């Protein structure tokens with residue numbers, strides 16, 4: 716896997732929180748939360764392969780491969796333990812990290828994500844379409860997948876999708892097709908907060924967030940009213956509060 720573009724904000728000596736983006740977005744997905752988080756913690760955001768500032772992948776992409784690349788990146792930064800929050804595909808990377816590097820993940824926040832993202836054939840079909848036509852046609856319908864009807868702030872997020880490299884997007888669709896952690900959730904030991912958008916049509920709470928919360932020992936579930944799939948963008952304040960509370964519990968050494 717080629718190196719992932721990343722950026723760091725916040726005090727250099729503060730505990731680290733890694734923020735993972737969703738399919739078709741970039742580090743900027745977390746812009747609504749970063750001012751609050753980076754005022755207290757060191758924040759590392761990364762881009763998925765072929766998304767944002769990351770180069771297109773040279774070969775197949777897997778969720779586990781992205782997790783391994785993050786572990787390598789944190790090794791270069793000499794960071795042992797970190798908290799991780801990710802949206803959708805970025806959340807799946809968090810699940811994989813918590814299973815592959817349990818001693819490193821101090822706290823896990825899974826936003827609008829799932830242990831498995833539905834029929835693999837639908838993701839393979841989406842990958843084929845994007846390789847043929849680019850991300851433009853998908854961008855036309857993205858607001859309806861990502862937000863509730865009437866949300867007026869979709870523009871910048873849709874532009875992230877338009878700017879995504881077609882091969883990078885397609886390879887990430889194939890990574891989603893292959894990902895299924897359903898039977899391994901019981902092995903997660905990190906204190907976990909699951910956040911769901913009550914009106915998420917891409918990963919509805921039932922069958923996705925609820926499955927994560929039921930399967931991960933001790934996990935807590937927070938459902939954000941009036942939010943779709945990109946809940947942290949559509950309803951930033953309650954998501955920022957929930958994430959901050961989880962990080963507070965984690966880094967104060969209290970049970971998270």
Ligand SMILES: O=C(O)CC1=CCC(=O)O1
Pocket residue numbers: 736737738739802803804805832860891917944
């Ligand atoms: O863009 C979508 O269709 C929703 C989605 C599923 C996984 C992900 O990261 O975004």
